[in-house]
Amino acid sequence: MRLIKTSVFLVVTLLFSCNEKEALQTKITSPDNTIQIEFNLSEKGEPTYNVQFKNDEVIKKSTLGFDLKEAPSLKENFTLLNSSISSFNEVWEMPWGEQTEVENKYNELKLELQEVSELKRNLTVVFRVYNDGLGFRYEFPEQENLSEVIITDENTQFNLAGDHKVWWIPGDWDIYEHLYNTTKLSKIDALSKANHSNLAQTYIPENAVNTPVTMKTESGLHLSFHEASLVDYSGMTLKIDTVNFAMTSELVGSEITGYKVKRSVPFNTPWRTIQIAEQAGDLIESKLIVNLNEPNKLGDVSWFKPTKYTGIWWEMHLGKSSWDMASGKHGATTKNAKAFIDFSAKNNIGAVLVEGWNTGWEHWIGFEDREGVFDFVTPYPDYDIKEVVRYGKENGVEIVMHHETSAATETYEKQQDTAYALMQSLGIHTVKTGYVGKILPKGEYHHGQYMVNQYNNAVIKAAKYEVAINAHEPIKATGLRRTYPNTISREGLRGQEFNAWALDGGNPPEHLPIVAFTRMLAGPIDYTPGIFDIKFDKYKTENQINTTIAQQLALYVVIYSPVQMAADLIENYEGNPALQFIKDVGVDWQKTKVLNGEIGDFVTIARKEKNSENWFVGGITNENEREMDIAFDFLNTNDVYEATIYEDAENAHWNDNPTAINIRKIEITNQSNLKLKLASGGGFSISILKK
Numbered sequence: 001m002r003l004i005k006t007s008v009f010l011v012v013t014l015l016f017s018c019n020e021k022e023a024l025q026t027k028i029t030s031p032d033n034t035i036q037i038e039f040n041l042s043e044k045g046e047p048t049y050n051v052q053f054k055n056d057e058v059i060k061k062s063t064l065g066f067d068l069k070e071a072p073s074l075k076e077n078f079t080l081l082n083s084s085i086s087s088f089n090e091v092w093e094m095p096w097g098e099q100t101e102v103e104n105k106y107n108e109l110k111l112e113l114q115e116v117s118e119l120k121r122n123l124t125v126v127f128r129v130y131n132d133g134l135g136f137r138y139e140f141p142e143q144e145n146l147s148e149v150i151i152t153d154e155n156t157q158f159n160l161a162g163d164h165k166v167w168w169i170p171g172d173w174d175i176y177e178h179l180y181n182t183t184k185l186s187k188i189d190a191l192s193k194a195n196h197s198n199l200a201q202t203y204i205p206e207n208a209v210n211t212p213v214t215m216k217t218e219s220g221l222h223l224s225f226h227e228a229s230l231v232d233y234s235g236m237t238l239k240i241d242t243v244n245f246a247m248t249s250e251l252v253g254s255e256i257t258g259y260k261v262k263r264s265v266p267f268n269t270p271w272r273t274i275q276i277a278e279q280a281g282d283l284i285e286s287k288l289i290v291n292l293n294e295p296n297k298l299g300d301v302s303w304f305k306p307t308k309y310t311g312i313w314w315e316m317h318l319g320k321s322s323w324d325m326a327s328g329k330h331g332a333t334t335k336n337a338k339a340f341i342d343f344s345a346k347n348n349i350g351a352v353l354v355e356g357w358n359t360g361w362e363h364w365i366g367f368e369d370r371e372g373v374f375d376f377v378t379p380y381p382d383y384d385i386k387e388v389v390r391y392g393k394e395n396g397v398e399i400v401m402h403h404e405t406s407a408a409t410e411t412y413e414k415q416q417d418t419a420y421a422l423m424q425s426l427g428i429h430t431v432k433t434g435y436v437g438k439i440l441p442k443g444e445y446h447h448g449q450y451m452v453n454q455y456n457n458a459v460i461k462a463a464k465y466e467v468a469i470n471a472h473e474p475i476k477a478t479g480l481r482r483t484y485p486n487t488i489s490r491e492g493l494r495g496q497e498f499n500a501w502a503l504d505g506g507n508p509p510e511h512l513p514i515v516a517f518t519r520m521l522a523g524p525i526d527y528t529p530g531i532f533d534i535k536f537d538k539y540k541t542e543n544q545i546n547t548t549i550a551q552q553l554a555l556y557v558v559i560y561s562p563v564q565m566a567a568d569l570i571e572n573y574e575g576n577p578a579l580q581f582i583k584d585v586g587v588d589w590q591k592t593k594v595l596n597g598e599i600g601d602f603v604t605i606a607r608k609e610k611n612s613e614n615w616f617v618g619g620i621t622n623e624n625e626r627e628m629d630i631a632f633d634f635l636n637t638n639d640v641y642e643a644t645i646y647e648d649a650e651n652a653h654w655n656d657n658p659t660a661i662n663i664r665k666i667e668i669t670n671q672s673n674l675k676l677k678l679a680s681g682g683g684f685s686i687s688i689l690k691k
């Protein structure tokens, strides 16, 4: 990531003695003056803050603080020792992403607090305010009376100004693979979602939600709450107070330690973030989360190339083949892998994922003791890994490695060097990891500090072997892809796989129009789109995809990931003219523009390919059919383009007629307008190639 320009101004630094503290700076606004944050100490010396957007109150007076183990809480009796305001402005470059250049422009307010009590412990609160939202974090500076903190609760409050409409998933400590709920804040009832037949792990102890959680106020403002730079700390859920319309941070815990976080001082917490937007689509264009992370620590990462991929994967979820060999229908054979390589090479797809290639799958799930089951280096006898890799290279197709850790963390940690070294020796640069099942050691949760460190350490270690990670059952994305670009993508939502086997009917048509404004704000998603055989009755009559085929195509543009799967079986693609879109569509972008969108209803995104003049547009709708007017004013003036439109046919419908698609070509310029009809559960995609 090249740094294009940076400037830092220290505007005011004031040092006052206690009796002069009225004069200290405690207010800050965004560079465009629309967002204002005010910090105060209450009469009891509690740190408080509030946030305003134009004339709207966003966060009413809310308190900040911690409960600690075997030490008094850090929450009151503070005095403000010092405060400073500074400004920062840079443009940095993403090695791959939704856009090449990112503006990182903010004003910062730093408040240095000290207890008036005997202990005189110090705590610093830092606010950064951008035009698209804000982040704040706690900093524990080096000090005499505090060398280690054991946090039993972080009590960061977000007192909302009303009973907003909220798109939420439960604050599960173990998994994010829930359907979104749309309710008023006062009606959030996460505990009613606690019994889930589809999940290999789940634990919802409180009426809390996971982040990003997005909401809309009565006055039409959009807010999304999340965190940035989650490093050596626990994931944050937000506990809901349905009476006072408030949320308080509830960190993920551990049955083993009984606390939430243990750190030695000095250290900084992750940023607590609030994205603020008048238009829903601006939430998607916001770069707040990556901006609040540190710059690239890996240097040159050009060994990874964004790519489309196919894989020996959907067939297991359909039951056509299996991961293990004992079943007699092993999917990961040399022959099958070569068929996927041939198909990919023919269709401009750069990689093939092979799941079930390594021994151990006979024992991976349901087994209490999963440690030692997988070694990540021993292939099944019918899979000649060297030959598959060689054949791939000959055809310009890379293999994507698969490490299903089965959440047996000690085994994986021990094996990582050997496993990544094998990949490096084979010239494989991407691994899909999985963490299905309850975490071993028992008592840890997927989203607690122990696992945050597992996921982050894996990424750091993998980088040494030029390996990039696409994690499933991951910790949420918090923008660390800026610091460690090899954390390329992840699951962390109800992915396409649920459509193959979920007992509750799969992902409803509203799922992705919500995901685009919630989960996607955190970072890239490995959703695995592109299923053409929507009903797959040959394998399962009870399950299906709940979108039209045109929407499956639109997802290549709407959902961002630098690894984008063409997930269906080869035989379902062969001969289908819609495959041309998957063949043409880019995976790495110079620019992204959200053309329209309402949370849970619809969204249309246009993206310009990184190294070409081509644009791709994708639009999706929920269960409601609708018409859309698309203006192409984002194209270059004076250029003429050939647009291929893939749209729902007249009578298309996600359930009644999902594969009815109409493909047509037209010439367009930046003066063109197009009216498109989206079916119920439908969508459209357009490839716009410069003539």
Ligand code: NOJ
Residues within 6 Å of the ligand: 313, 355, 404, 434, 436, 472, 473, 491, 497
């Ligand atoms: C769960 C992942 O989400 C899925 O993609 C994978 O096939 C299985 N685990 C097996 O690793």
Ligand code: CA
Residues within 6 Å of the ligand: 177, 472, 473, 491, 495, 497
């Ligand atoms: Ca999963």
